[in-house]
Amino acid sequence: MEDVEALKHPRSKALETLVERGFVEQVSDAAAIDQALAEGMVTFYIGYDPTAPSLHVGNLVCIMAMRLLQRCGHRPIVLLGSGTARVGDPSGRSDTRKMLDEQTIDAQVQKISEHFGHFLQMGTGAPNDAVVVDNQSWLGELRYIEFLREIGVHFTVNRMIATKTYRERLDQELPLSFIEFNYQLFQAYDFLHLYRHHGCTMQLGGSDQWGNMISGVELIRRIGGGDHGPAYCLTFPLLTTADGRKMGKTQRGAIWLHAEQLSPFDYFQYWVSCDDADVRKLLLTFTDLPKDEIEELCRAEGAALRDVKRRLAYETTRMAHGEEAAHNAQQAAAQAFGGGDDWSAVPAVGVPADPIKLVDLVTHDAVRAFPSKRAARQRIESGAVRIDGEPRTDPNEELHPEEFPAEGLRLQAGKRCRFRVVIG
């Protein structure tokens, strides 16, 4: 009851903002969290296991939550889990993760860590600057017997197998390897470590992390020493689009936050072509715009919503890629979808040709407008492809470099894929 009250009328700006922007799914002790956030700077952390080569939109909810709390004066710790990535989190998975080799993990950590600076304030000398830590530095030197004696004694297997992640595996009689069974202990230990060494009292994460997070809270209650008061955790809802799908996956692949994997232009396009029904939620979650302003913007109806989507796309692109890239992407989108002949701002992709067939052009690695040549032929024949505004329906048409100007040709493939292609 107290929880409900604290969530409805939070005293802290931080919790109030999290709640009204839809970041809160479940909290360990809402009233206490609210009080802690109202009283002063809280140090909190979110862990990322470097199991993918880059961050993508699916990771962005957590990043935005950190950003938001930091702007309310609290201090984020980004925990890169290159130690826990060596173990493999079974949460939400029906099978064991593929074991990643050490080089892959280290390379991914390097790449991912660079990117948090785009979203979080770091290195300014302020007390709430974000810090990045890597749990390999403490997990890597653990000694097994000592770990079992200090940490393992506080976990009962009875309790562990009751948690959702493990229970699902056991109920379905799917294999649960011992290494995975250890994962929860390591994540709990991470929290304890950060509590002891960084005064970290709150862990945030996706809703699938609840079990792991609450086990850390309990571990701290038992042996944390209480120097920094009790520990808490808070989970975010899994964000889905209006048609019930996970954010950040499209036909052409994941929406990466790194420019080498997805151009700022394509990133911008992802946001601008979202469903009307998602605009408000996306603005609340992925931009810094004040809630009042968002409500005002979302009063737009019909075609006027396009402008709101452009704003959404601009804000999100600015955050991930910077002001200049966002500006360029916006200009490029205006050119590519504005009906004019000038596509100079649209990023050019180079395709070798001497000459090249239309079907090979649209399926070339740099373009990949269609998933296979077979599909490309069918789409071309049904009128999906235009060059410089003219429909081209012959997949075998040969395109000669000398027919096109040096600045490239304007390629439309389907309704949303548009490229400036320089062939030759």
Add this chain to the structure above:
RNA sequence: CCGUGGGAAGCCCAGAGGUAGGGCAGCGGACUGUAAAUCCGCGGUGCUUGCACGUGCAGGUUCGACUCCUGCCCCACGGACCA
């Protein structure tokens, strides 16, 4: 380890010797607003565009195999062992 049933395109399922069919998702077109809805089309892959390869993997029988046979892998259920 034994027995039974089953693996088919992103997902669900029909086909039980005659050359892979339906539903959903998806994609494309029209209409629009780079949205939704609706209508129409596509519906595994490759390429030399009418041909080749495609029903877990590898063989075999057959004019012809998703279908029958052998071996292997994986999944579900039941049993044995651990007890």
